[in-house]
Amino acid sequence: MKNLDLKDRKILYELDLDSRQSFRSIGKKVGLSKDTVASRIKSLIEDGIIQNFYAVIDAYKLGYISIRFYLTFQYTNPEIEKEIIDYFIQNKNICWVASIEGRFDLAVILWVKNIHEFYRFWEKTLEKYRDYFEKQVFSLYIELFHYRYSFLMDEPVNRKKFEITGGGSPVEINDMDIKILQILAPNARLPITEIANKLHTTSIVVKNRIKKLIKLGVIQGFRTKLDFSKLGMDYYKVDIDLKEYSKNEVIINHLKQNPYLIYLNKSVGYADTEVEFIVNNLEHLREIMENVKLKFPNVIKNYKYFSVKKVHKIQLMPER
Numbered sequence: 001m002k003n004l005d006l007k008d009r010k011i012l013y014e015l016d017l018d019s020r021q022s023f024r025s026i027g028k029k030v031g032l033s034k035d036t037v038a039s040r041i042k043s044l045i046e047d048g049i050i051q052n053f054y055a056v057i058d059a060y061k062l063g064y065i066s067i068r069f070y071l072t073f074q075y076t077n078p079e080i081e082k083e084i085i086d087y088f089i090q091n092k093n094i095c096w097v098a099s100i101e102g103r104f105d106l107a108v109i110l111w112v113k114n115i116h117e118f119y120r121f122w123e124k125t126l127e128k129y130r131d132y133f134e135k136q137v138f139s140l141y142i143e144l145f146h147y148r149y150s151f152l153m154d155e156p157v158n159r160k161k162f163e164i165t166g167g168g169s170p171v172e173i174n175d176m177d178i179k180i181l182q183i184l185a186p187n188a189r190l191p192i193t194e195i196a197n198k199l200h201t202t203s204i205v206v207k208n209r210i211k212k213l214i215k216l217g218v219i220q221g222f223r224t225k226l227d228f229s230k231l232g233m234d235y236y237k238v239d240i241d242l243k244e245y246s247k248n249e250v251i252i253n254h255l256k257q258n259p260y261l262i263y264l265n266k267s268v269g270y271a272d273t274e275v276e277f278i279v280n281n282l283e284h285l286r287e288i289m290e291n292v293k294l295k296f297p298n299v300i301k302n303y304k305y306f307s308v309k310k311v312h313k314i315q316l317m318p319e320r
Contacts (some may be wrong), residue, residue, distance in 0.1 A: 002047055002230055007032060009152040011040055013052070015224040018148050019053040019188045048231045053188040056146060056163045056220040057181055057317040059095075063170040064111040064318050066095075066141035067118050068267070070104035074134035081105075084129055085312050093121070095315040102306025103239075104137070111318045139270035141166055150259035151224070151278065159256060163220035168265075171216045176201070178320055180209050181218070185316035188222040228278050235278055236285050236305050238272035243301040248272060251296060258288060 004012070012022065023034040023041070044050045059066065073081060088097045088108050090113040096109040112118045126133075143166040156181070176199065183195050190209070191217050196203045213219045228235065242248060255261055255275055265274035279285045285305065292299050 002049065004049075004231065006154060008040055008044065010320055011037060012044070012224065012226065013149060013152045013157070013313065015041070015050070015053070016152075016226075019222040019224045039252070048072070048227055050229050051225040053224050054185060054221065055181070055184040055188045055217060055222055056165065056188055057185055058163075058165040058217055058220050059111050059318055060166045060168050061171050061216065061218045062112060062173070062318060066109055066111055066144075066166065068107065068109045068139050068141060068270075070100075070137040070283045071108070071137075072103075072135035073105045073132055076132050078284075080132060082125040084132065085130065087125075089313045091121070092319040093221075094313065095318070096311070097313040098311045099255055099309045099310050100306045102307065103304055104135070109141070137270065139267040141267050143266065145264040145266075146221070146223070147256070147262050149162065149278070153259075156259075159259070160264055166221060171218060173213070173216070173218065177204070177209055177213060177218075177221060180206060181213065181317055184210070184219070184222075227303065233278050233280060233309060234282070235276065235284075236282070236307050237274065237276045238271040238285070238289060238305045240275070240303045242272040242299060242302045244299045246271060247299045251292065254292065254295065260284075260288065301313050 007030055011026060011032075014026045014029055014270055023037040026086065027034045027037045032040075059257070073084075076084075085097060085106065088094050088106075091110065093112060094108060094110040096107070098107050099105065100107050110118070110121070112121070134197050143164055146163040146165070147159060148157070150159055163295075179199055183190060183198060192203045192206045197204045199206070200313060210219065240251070242251070251273055252264065255273075258263065258277075260277045261275055262278055263276035265276070267274060277285060277288065279288070289305075
């Protein structure tokens with residue numbers, strides 16, 4: 001576990017606000033020279049705390065819907081589980097595969113153009129592996145709200161800056177836009193000149209295309225993926241069922257103020273409220289949730305949680 005000083009934490013926070021901003025820009029905000037900022041970021045990458053810089057792409061704007069399913073295994077062994085995981089990893093439409101600890105064994109999210117496309121995929125999946133699935137739970141993602149890593153800061157910061165993926169209408173973009181997204185999605189800090197060279201076009205064209213993609217909402221932001229286990233912190237997803245659903249927005253508005261909240265999920269077919277936290281430990285998570293229950297008595301029926309053991313695949317935008 002690495003202890004970060006306040007300057008490092010401020011740098012990480014600024015990179016998460018906009019991972020494309022320059023070392024000079026970050027330096028002005030955190031009170032360091034651009035060379036010192038560059039050196040510190042290099043160390044954070046070498047230590048594995050910064051994993052990569054990525055663009056938040058709204059796949060809904062590209063005409064996709066997101067479907068998530070959780071699986072509980074039965075009659076398996078490590079070899080069979082690896083085969084099933086590899087099967088999901090190799091599917092080009094699947095954007096996230098993770099082994100989880102808690103209510104289920106595996107979580108998968110995929111993009112499809114319509115529900116019939118998903119049904120065909122799932123039929124083929126069941127033909128191969130149905131006997132190994134003790135439980136299958138599905139839901140349709142409606143919106144995903146991405147919140148900032150506010151807990152990195154010592155003082156309260158504005159929680160209003162976040163991205164929303166999902167719920168929007170598809171937009172028209174061309175092949176050049178797609179190529180730019182494919183390059184930027186896993187490498188958000190890549191200079192415009194390098195993107196232009198890769199695409200055999202000019203920097204002006206790339207710059208204007210990126211501005212257009214931001215304006216259309218296809219690009220929601222530029223963020224930084226961190227390995228919080230290196231900082232001694234844990235990820236948990238919490239699924240809340242409400243006794244009084246009319247208080248759902250009240251609960252959500254309260255949770256949004258918590259600096260450890262990083263995602264708010266809106267979905268159909270699963271829990272009433274789904275939230276994700278980066279916390280110090282399980283006891284910290286329980287403290288947060290018990291405080292919510294105390295503040296809103298007789299509103300929450302129950303809550304369940306799980307942690308991610310290993311992420312097997314992250315794909316930042318659909319393959320075309």
